[in-house]
Amino acid sequence: MAKLKLGLYWAASCGGCDVAVLDTNEKILDIAQIADLVFWPIALDFKYHHVEAMEDKAIDVCLFNGAVRSSEQERIARLLRAKSKTMVAFGSCACFGGIPALANFTNRAEIMERAYVEAPSNDNLDRTFPRIQTEVAEGELELPELYDTVLTLAQVVDVEYFVPGCPPPVDLILKIVDALATNSLPPPGAVIASEKTLCDECDRKKEEKMISKIYRSHEIIPDPERCLLEQGILCMGPATRGGCGARCIKVNMPCRGCFGPPAGVVDQGAKLVSAIASIYQAKNDEDIARMVEEIVDPAGTFYRFGLADSILKRKRLQKLESGG
Amino acid sequence: MNRDKFEPLILGFACNWCAYAGADLAGVSRFQYPPNMRIIRVMCSGRVDPTFVLKAFASGADGVFIGGCHPGDCHYIEGNYKARRRYELLKKMLPQYGIESERLRLEWISASEGARFAEVVMDFINVIKELGALGKRQDQ
Numbered sequence: 480m481a482k483l484k485l486g487l488y489w490a491a492s493c494g495g496c497d498v499a500v501l502d503t504n505e506k507i508l509d510i511a512q513i514a515d516l517v518f519w520p521i522a523l524d525f526k527y528h529h530v531e532a533m534e535d536k537a538i539d540v541c542l543f544n545g546a547v548r549s550s551e552q553e554r555i556a557r558l559l560r561a562k563s564k565t566m567v568a569f570g571s572c573a574c575f576g577g578i579p580a581l582a583n584f585t586n587r588a589e590i591m592e593r594a595y596v597e598a599p600s601n602d603n604l605d606r607t608f609p610r611i612q613t614e615v616a617e618g619e620l621e622l623p624e625l626y627d628t629v630l631t632l633a634q635v636v637d638v639e640y641f642v643p644g645c646p647p648p649v650d651l652i653l654k655i656v657d658a659l660a661t662n663s664l665p666p667p668g669a670v671i672a673s674e675k676t677l678c679d680e681c682d683r684k685k686e687e688k689m690i691s692k693i694y695r696s697h698e699i700i701p702d703p704e705r706c707l708l709e710q711g712i713l714c715m716g717p718a719t720r721g722g723c724g725a726r727c728i729k730v731n732m733p734c735r736g737c738f739g740p741p742a743g744v745v746d747q748g749a750k751l752v753s754a755i756a757s758i759y760q761a762k763n764d765e766d767i768a769r770m771v772e773e774i775v776d777p778a779g780t781f782y783r784f785g786l787a788d789s790i791l792k793r794k795r796l797q798k799l800e801s802g803g
Numbered sequence: 804m805n806r807d808k809f810e811p812l813i814l815g816f817a818c819n820w821c822a823y824a825g826a827d828l829a830g831v832s833r834f835q836y837p838p839n840m841r842i843i844r845v846m847c848s849g850r851v852d853p854t855f856v857l858k859a860f861a862s863g864a865d866g867v868f869i870g871g872c873h874p875g876d877c878h879y880i881e882g883n884y885k886a887r888r889r890y891e892l893l894k895k896m897l898p899q900y901g902i903e904s905e906r907l908r909l910e911w912i913s914a915s916e917g918a919r920f921a922e923v924v925m926d927f928i929n930v931i932k933e934l935g936a937l938g939k940r941q942d943q
Contacts, residue, residue, distance in 0.1 A: 584899060749853035752896065756888035762874070762881075771891050778899035790857040795901030795937075 486518035490552035492545030496570035499646035551623035560636035576787025583793035645737035672722030680721040693773040718750035748781035811931040815868040822870025828917030849882025
């Protein structure tokens with residue numbers, strides 16, 4: 480069998496997904512045996528023009544990590560889509576927007592203002608901002624355009640498979656590599672993880688889910704045996720897909736929701752609002768007000784990884800609306 | 804749409820046992836209120852998944868109304884308390900999305916309160932008219 484042609488790309492991401500591929504340790508040699516890497520910006524010196532020169536569908540599988548939030552990322556997503564037989568949204572950012580998508584609670588103008596003017600380490604009285612086009616003596620320089628809205632990969636191009644996780648755990652990476660090698664991939668559209676929720680797979684002791692106080696992580700040392708939610712710690716397990724091996728739970732940290740919504744759930748955050756409100760014991764105004772106060776940042780907590788893929792997707796763009 | 808004559812689109816969820824019966828009574832008693840609200844009957848206000856509320860706003864609703872039984876009156880014992888807690892959490896979350904929290908309203912209306920049903924709906928419509936259109940979201 481001819482070797483598979485494998486491409487990897489990073490868009491709006493931290494690089495952790497690329498590192499996760501290396502975390503396969505000695506198994507990376509097995510990957511190298513079945514596949515030739517034809518594009519991997521973080522590790523290999525291929526350029527965009529090398530990809531452009533390829534024939535369409537020349538790449539067998541593209542593992543695309545990171546969300547899409549700039550014109551360059553969108554261009555490369557489309558380019559890799561055209562050149563790849565199978566497109567895999569690799570990691571939470573490509574699947575659901577991930578941490579970068581929290582930028583959807585603000586907009587480009589506010590981000591620019593914060594990054595180039597307001598941040599305490601800035602000295603920018605002239606208000607110099609990066610521009611898309613800049614004239615210099617040697618000619619015109621160009622930078623990619625930053626978008627107002629962070630997008631998931633599937634909002635830009637067709638995607639065959641989703642491998643969630645921040646980053647995807649090694650066993651899931653090997654699972655998809657294995658499926659590729661043996662040509663036993665699931666039907667397109669599949670999420671390479673569990674069909675159940677994390678709670679389903681968590682082996683902590685669960686009793687009755689009733690809480691009357693919510694603790695933030697620094698306010699409590701949790702019992703390592705008992706359900707974290709029952710101890711009053713906001714754990715996203717009830718509305719998060721399993722298959723991660725409960726990595727965080729095993730080190731006594733609550734789930735933050737990086738595997739996204741489980742099968743059949745449209746909006747992870749809405750389900751979490753529902754779940755937390757159901758188990759909090761409050762009937763009078765005072766207790767309910769306390770609950771609301773204890774959940775300091777509901778949208779940021781419940782949509783930590785899933786904002787770009789949620790029903791509302793982003794904060795309303797007031798100016799655009801009145802202008803349009 | 805003509806800006807001077809903004810007619811809001813409101814989605815209402817009414818529980819089968821109280822608020823919907825209240826709406827029915829408002830109807831048979833011929834209490835008049837403007838036709839801006841489309842009512843969906845649910846078995847309990849506790850059935851109103853926050854997903855429904857977000858979906859309504861994303862699909863172009865200017866306001867979302869939830870009607871349930873008075874505290875202590877829930878046919879399912881405490882569905883309305885759960886609805887209340889979800890509602891309060893949503894009220895905190897909506898402004899983070901740039902949606903005014905007044906666009907979501909929860910009211911307790913019993914089966915005998917037809918007049919009150921018409922009243923609170925009218926009041927809610929006025930609040931939404933004051934706030935203006937939320938409109939379809941740009942990115943959809």
